[in-house]
Amino acid sequence: MTDFDRDLEQRLVRYCSVDTQSDEASESKPSTAIQLNLANILADELRAAGAEDVRITEYGAVLATVPATTEGPTIGLCSHMDTAPAYNATGVKPRVIRGYNGGEITYPDSALVLSPEASPYLAGKIGHDIVTASGLTLLGADDKAGVAIIMTAVHELLASPRPHPKLRIAFTPDEEIGRGVDPRLPADLGVDFAYTFDGGAVGEIEHETFSADGAKITVKGVSTHTGTAKGKMVNALHLAAKIVEMLPQATQTPEVTAGRDGFWHIYAMSGTAAEAEMSIILRDFELDGLAARGALLKQVCEAVAATEPRAEIACEIRPQYRNMRYWLEKDMTPVTLAHEACRAEGIAPVANPIRGGTDGSRLTEMGVPCPNVFTGMQDIHGPLEWVSVQDMAVATRVCLRLVELAAKG
Numbered sequence: 001m002t003d004f005d006r007d008l009e010q011r012l013v014r015y016c017s018v019d020t021q022s023d024e025a026s027e028s029k030p031s032t033a034i035q036l037n038l039a040n041i042l043a044d045e046l047r048a049a050g051a052e053d054v055r056i057t058e059y060g061a062v063l064a065t066v067p068a069t070t071e072g073p074t075i076g077l078c079s080h081m082d083t084a085p086a087y088n089a090t091g092v093k094p095r096v097i098r099g100y101n102g103g104e105i106t107y108p109d110s111a112l113v114l115s116p117e118a119s120p121y122l123a124g125k126i127g128h129d130i131v132t133a134s135g136l137t138l139l140g141a142d143d144k145a146g147v148a149i150i151m152t153a154v155h156e157l158l159a160s161p162r163p164h165p166k167l168r169i170a171f172t173p174d175e176e177i178g179r180g181v182d183p184r185l186p187a188d189l190g191v192d193f194a195y196t197f198d199g200g201a202v203g204e205i206e207h208e209t210f211s212a213d214g215a216k217i218t219v220k221g222v223s224t225h226t227g228t229a230k231g232k233m234v235n236a237l238h239l240a241a242k243i244v245e246m247l248p249q250a251t252q253t254p255e256v257t258a259g260r261d262g263f264w265h266i267y268a269m270s271g272t273a274a275e276a277e278m279s280i281i282l283r284d285f286e287l288d289g290l291a292a293r294g295a296l297l298k299q300v301c302e303a304v305a306a307t308e309p310r311a312e313i314a315c316e317i318r319p320q321y322r323n324m325r326y327w328l329e330k331d332m333t334p335v336t337l338a339h340e341a342c343r344a345e346g347i348a349p350v351a352n353p354i355r356g357g358t359d360g361s362r363l364t365e366m367g368v369p370c371p372n373v374f375t376g377m378q379d380i381h382g383p384l385e386w387v388s389v390q391d392m393a394v395a396t397r398v399c400l401r402l403v404e405l406a407a408k409g
Contacts, residue, residue, distance in 0.1 A: 004152050005129065008392045011148035012131055013094040015041075016140040021089040022082035022174045024279075029182070030060035030082070030173035038081045042171055045151060050158045051169065059182040060173040063189070065166065066157055072165025072407045076194025076368065077153070077399065078359055079146030080175030083138060086267075086381045093134040096389070102126040107135030107383070114384050121201060121378050122386070129389040139385040141377040146197035147171055149375055149392055153399045164403040170194075172359055178214070178320045181362035191368060193334040196360040197399065199374040201350070202391050205338045206372040207328045208353040209361045210262070211290045212320040215280040215297055217243065220312040223274035234310045236276040240269060242307075243278070246300045252293075260353065262289050264297065285323055285353060321361035325353075328369055335371045341402035347394065373398065 018038045023031045030036065042062045046054045051064040062081075083089045097105060102123070105114040112135045116123035122130075133139040150169060157164055168191050172180040175198075199206055221236035244266060250256065257263045262284030269278045280297065284290040294317045305313040328335060335351075342349040360370030376391025 004156070004393045004396045005389050007152050007155070008148050008396065009096060009129060009131065009389045011151055012141065012144060012387070012389070012392070013096070015144040015147055016092050016094045016133075019090050019092065020082050020140070021085055022177045024085060024177040029058070031177060031179065032082075035060055035082055035173040039171065039173070042081070042147065042151070046154065046169065049155050051154060057182070057184070057188060059184065061182065061185060061188075062169070062171040064169040066154055066164070066169065068164065068166040069161070070163045070165065070407045073192035074166045074168060074190065075403060075406055076168045076170055076189050076191035076370070077150045078170040078172065078194055078196045078363075078370070079150055079198060080143045080172045080180050080359060081147060082173050082176050083140040084142065084176040084381045087138045087383065088136060089138055089140060092137045092140055094131055094139060095134060097130040097132065100125055100128050100130045105130065105132065107132070110135030110383065112383055114379070114386060119379055119384070125388050128391070130386055131389060132386045133383060135383055138380070138382055139387070141375070141385055141387040142380040143175065143198045143375070143377075145375040145377045145387050145392055149197050149395045149399060152396050156400060157403070162400060162404060163407040165407050167403060168194075175359050178212070178357070180359040181366065183366075186363060186366045186368050189368065193369040194360070194363060195334065195338065195402070196358045196370060196372045197375050197395060198358045198360075199354075199372045200377055202374055202376060202394050203342060203347045203350045204352060204374040205335060205342065205349045206352060206354045207332070207335045208285070208325040209321070209323050209357045210283040210285060210355060211287055211323045212357055213282045213290060213294055213317050214320050215282060215294070215315060215317045217278040217280065217301060218314045219243075219271070219276045221274055222310050223272070233273065234308055235273045236271055236311070237273055239304055239308060239311055239313065240271070240276040240278055242304050243300055246303065247297070260285050262293060264293055281320075282317070283355075287322070321357045322365050324361050324364035324370065327364045328371060331369065334369050337405055338371060338373060338398075338402055340405055341398045344401050344405065345394065345397050347398070
């Protein structure tokens with residue numbers, strides 16, 4: 001059995017050291033120019049490995065081809081380069097804890113502690129090499145673990161006689177802000193189906209995600225000098241707070257939901273007494289449930305607006321992505337192939353719904369069936385993020401097995 005551990009470790013550490021945080025407020029493509037730093041690194045590595053048709057698109061995606069050695073469907077392998085805006089991603093210092101001993105993991109730059117009690121998946125990784133950040137940043141294994149897995153598989157396929165059909169590689173920007181799939185990507189990719197390597201625990205092959213909408217609420221009040229404000233001032237921040245307070249918090253927010261429960265989540269709020277803005281996401285596995293959450297949000301805004309006719313409250317809801325299950329359940333071929341690849345590697349596949357979305361959600365909706373495959377990453381979007389190198393190696397072997405099975409099919 002090929003040992004990919006050191007290649008994966010070195011790639012992950014190298015990629016995570018490059019700041020690629022995306023920015024929802026930016027209107028450029030990609031949203032941050034720093035993502036192109038990693039894009040250029042990956043394009044150079046793909047060319048050096050012998051990949052063909054390597055290019056960086058106008059919208060910041062890295063595309064490449066691994067030529068076929070035999071007949072079969074054209075398959076896409078996809079991961080995203082950007083890291084989440086939810087936490088600091090500047091100055092990431094990846095570190096490798098070799099041969100994890102089962103105890104608490106401490107951090108050199110903070111008082112944080114990662115423990116198997118708080119992160120139960122860690123308890124099963126005794127003896128593994130664990131990669132974390134230093135305590136002040138996220139790691140970026142989401143999804144640079146996926147990038148490292150695909151790059152390692154590409155190097156193996158180009159250097160070995162393993163049979164495989166034509167493969168198309170895509171490393172996308174801006175997945176974390178819901179803009180990873182440019183409208184041009186499906187045609188540029190040109191595949192029969194694809195896989196994102198953007199999942200968690202070993203064995204997870206996911207074909208169901210949330211459906212998602214994003215809401216932007218703008219509250220305009222009346223600003224006056226506070227000394228003469230009586231009967232005149234309308235404080236936009238007060239009205240924004242009322243909107244949040246009227247939304248169901250005990251039963252419908254991320255911190256109190258799990259499994260198939262949907263939620264609303266306010267993730268940004270800013271402004272002054274004159275004008276305030278709130279950013280809210282809505283999530284549900286079913287479209288009617290998502291629509292109901294949007295309707296409730298608008299009703300709350302209307303109710304608060306009715307209490308103060310001098311204010312202006314606008315609520316704009318826009319689609320983000322849809323549950324890939326609606327399309328994949330019509331043809332489960334790529335899902336079945338991934339399950340077979342897991343079993344061939346001695347792994348029991350697990351089909352849990354994703355309480356989130358992937359580039360595959362949008363690709364599937366746009367006509368490219370694209371389930372999600374595990375990478376091993378855990379506790380993402382925060383300073384406790386970590387991944388096992390050995391889990392990444394398992395994902396690499398599953399990837400290679402998958403394209404071999406596709407060739408035989």
